[in-house]
Amino acid sequence: xRALAVVLGSAILLAYVASSAGALSLDYYDQTCPKLEYSxxxxxxxxMKNDNTVPAALLRMHFHDCFIxxxxxxxxxxxxxxxxxxKDGPPNISLHxxxxxxxxxEAVEAQCPGVVSCADILALAARDAVxxxxxxxxxxxxxxxxxxxxxxxxxxxxxxxxxxxxxxxxSFSQRGLSxxxxVxxxxxxxxxxxxxxxxQNRIHNFNSVDDIDPSLHPSFAAQLRKVCPAHNTVxxxxxxxxxxxxxxxxxxxxxxxxxxxxxxxxxxxxxVPKTKALVSKFAESQEEFExxxxxxxxxxxSLSGGGQEIRLNCRVVx
Numbered sequence: 001x002r003a004l005a006v007v008l009g010s011a012i013l014l015a016y017v018a019s020s021a022g023a024l025s026l027d028y029y030d031q032t033c034p035k036l037e038y039s040x041x042x043x044x045x046x047x048m049k050n051d052n053t054v055p056a057a058l059l060r061m062h063f064h065d066c067f068i069x070x071x072x073x074x075x076x077x078x079x080x081x082x083x084x085x086x087k088d089g090p091p092n093i094s095l096h097x098x099x100x101x102x103x104x105x106e107a108v109e110a111q112c113p114g115v116v117s118c119a120d121i122l123a124l125a126a127r128d129a130v131x132x133x134x135x136x137x138x139x140x141x142x143x144x145x146x147x148x149x150x151x152x153x154x155x156x157x158x159x160x161x162x163x164x165x166x167x168x169x170x171s172f173s174q175r176g177l178s179x180x181x182x183v184x185x186x187x188x189x190x191x192x193x194x195x196x197x198x199x200q201n202r203i204h205n206f207n208s209v210d211d212i213d214p215s216l217h218p219s220f221a222a223q224l225r226k227v228c229p230a231h232n233t234v235x236x237x238x239x240x241x242x243x244x245x246x247x248x249x250x251x252x253x254x255x256x257x258x259x260x261x262x263x264x265x266x267x268x269x270x271x272v273p274k275t276k277a278l279v280s281k282f283a284e285s286q287e288e289f290e291x292x293x294x295x296x297x298x299x300x301x302s303l304s305g306g307g308q309e310i311r312l313n314c315r316v317v318x
């Protein structure tokens with residue numbers, strides 16, 4: 001039933017994709033690169049065997065790509081002597097696993113040279129990261145082109161972990177995404193890891209009255225403070241965003257309702273009735289969460305980019 005619900009949800013969205021991004025279609029490469037998805041999945045699967053943080057990295061990479069200039073693979077471009085690229089902007093310094101996209105691109109180029117965009121490979125890799133972690137599988141609309149512009153300054157437009165609900169709503173609505181999309185896509189944190197710097201504001205000097213954010217469960221806050229002391233010097237220190245970090249599930253929402261969220265932006269979902277109701281709904285039903293997540297992922301990954309080319313190397317414009 002779960003798989004059926006997800007498939008039906010994907011089917012309903014096809015009309016949306018056709019109207020919002022006419023160039024995208026499910027069969028875009030059926031004739032020109034029939035083994036594309038097999039090759040991308042193989043690269044993701046191989047990388048996951050050696051590094052269990054790969055799924056979270058690929059999902060976050062795709063999100064950060066789509067939120068800047070649409071889904072055009074601009075996050076993959078390297079900086080040059082004359083330009084600092086998105087991947088070197090402050091919010092993206094911790095992005096990693098770019099090599100997985102490189103490996104997938106190499107495999108695809110060997111079969112279908114100059115046909116498949118890096119933006120499409122990233123969208124497929126993000127889907128595979130979810131599916132191979134026990135989450136839903138969905139059909140990814142394809143046909144994106146790769147962009148030629150990538151600027152570190154643009155990363156200031158990304159929603160920050162310190163955002164409140166009105167800031168989050170504004171960030172998502174500017175991209176045509178709804179409050180339901182916000183709550184559903186936040187569920188991607190089920191696979192995430194956060195460095196201390198991104199939640200330090202909640203566990204030290206929270207405000208003039210409280211040292212710790214009172215919405216945090218006391219024992220959970222104490223645990224976080226132990227890992228991340230006030231003057232933390234361990235750059236790799238931090239916390240997983242839920243206890244089942246390698247499994248795509250709805251535990252993130254359950255933890256959120258227990259006062260065990262990591263980011264201010266996670267806790268923000270409980271501050272207005274509409275998003276709080278959705279958190280409760282997804283905490284109660286993994287099936288409802290997955291259905292909403294697939295719908296929102298297809299919507300987000302269809303955000304139109306200004307891409308103009310098919311890169312041969314995902315890190316460099318042609």
